[in-house]
Amino acid sequence: MDQRFGGYRRRPVTVFAMLLILAGLAWAQAPDPVSAEARAITYLSHEVPAWAKEANCFSCHNKGDAVRALFLARTLSYTVPETALEGTVAWLVDPAEWENSPGDPIFSDKKLARIQFAAALRAAIDAGIVADRTSLKEVAETLMEDQETNGSWHVEGNNSTIGSPATYGTVLATYMTRKTLEAADAGRFSGAISRANEWLLSAPLGPIMDTAALVLALGNLFAPETRDKVTKALNRLLDSQSSDGGWGPYPKARSEPFDTALVLLALASLDESWHPERVGKAISGGRGFLLDIQLADGGWIETTRPSGSQSYAEHISTTGWATLALLRTLPN
Numbered sequence: 025m026d027q028r029f030g031g032y033r034r035r036p037v038t039v040f041a042m043l044l045i046l047a048g049l050a051w052a053q054a055p056d057p058v059s060a061e062a063r064a065i066t067y068l069s070h071e072v073p074a075w076a077k078e079a080n081c082f083s084c085h086n087k088g089d090a091v092r093a094l095f096l097a098r099t100l101s102y103t104v105p106e107t108a109l110e111g112t113v114a115w116l117v118d119p120a121e122w123e124n125s126p127g128d129p130i131f132s133d134k135k136l137a138r139i140q141f142a143a144a145l146r147a148a149i150d151a152g153i154v155a156d157r158t159s160l161k162e163v164a165e166t167l168m169e170d171q172e173t174n175g176s177w178h179v180e181g182n183n184s185t186i187g188s189p190a191t192y193g194t195v196l197a198t199y200m201t202r203k204t205l206e207a208a209d210a211g212r213f214s215g216a217i218s219r220a221n222e223w224l225l226s227a228p229l230g231p232i233m234d235t236a237a238l239v240l241a242l243g244n245l246f247a248p249e250t251r252d253k254v255t256k257a258l259n260r261l262l263d264s265q266s267s268d269g270g271w272g273p274y275p276k277a278r279s280e281p282f283d284t285a286l287v288l289l290a291l292a293s294l295d296e297s298w299h300p301e302r303v304g305k306a307i308s309g310g311r312g313f314l315l316d317i318q319l320a321d322g323g324w325i326e327t328t329r330p331s332g333s334q335s336y337a338e339h340i341s342t343t344g345w346a347t348l349a350l351l352r353t354l355p356n
């Protein structure tokens with residue numbers, strides 16, 4: 025029995041079955057058909073559309089985090105089956121329907137859903153899959169209504185003190201929303217963007233995922249106080265890398281795929297003025313960790329808070345984030 029609802033077990037994938045799946049995809053630029061990235065894309069190409077059919081739910085994890093990895097794969101000349109994207113794209117360009125999707129009440133924070141779906145819509149536009157930006161501007165107006173007076177976007181998450189792949193947390197949510205506003209119309213939303221930046225500058229480094237999100241948010245801003253904050257955050261990330269190459273939720277904690285993926289994305293976003301040799305070595309170690317723990321089906325075990333729980337939502341989001349990280353850090 026495949027227990028997708030309220031928990032799940034891994035479906036066994038034989039070597040022969042995996043070869044058949046991979047053989048059904050045509051890859052532009054002929055990337056290695058059995059690479060970690062290719063196996064992850066194959067897995068997500070099945071899971072992204074499957075959940076909507078089986079659960080009647082356009083979920084934040086499948087239609088948000090996971091599909092962003094597939095959109096990025098398209099931009100990097102991987103061929104992603106149209107069947108993996110067509111239903112999701114139709115959903116994303118109709119934001120009025122986002123509020124009407126049934127789903128698990130544990131993962132039904134409407135504010136968070138808007139942030140995640142908006143990020144996926146932005147990724148579809150970046151990939152050239154969606155040309156009309158009208159929907160993104162409409163969504164941005166809605167996101168403005170959710171901004172806190174202090175400039176952040178606060179999400180309740182899973183009642184943990186730290187965010188997770190499918191529930192984000194305030195720092196990651198604020199960064200992701202700011203990116204959407206910038207993409208929609210940086211001039212129109214300049215006030216909200218400025219307030220978000222002020223809040224991000226004042227936010228404590230906190231858990232590793234928050235520190236990584238701050239590097240993502242502030243690394244390409246050039247005010248002196250911004251560079252000082254990023255320097256502290258970057259040093260904390262580099263000093264917190266585990267001997268296995270990964271990162272956990274806190275320094276010296278057991279490495280987790282999600283925390284590692286978010287750090288890799290943060291490091292990859294920096295230009296060469298930021299300790300290129302040390303950053304490059306850290307990226308290599310982080311990639312090695314993700315490659316070592318990838319599951320046979322192409323995904324990654326879910327990062328949960330607390331660690332060790334089972335959650336299909338967190339599994340798919342973790343896999344989406346890990347795939348994004350590997351794609352963003354592909355060796356030249």
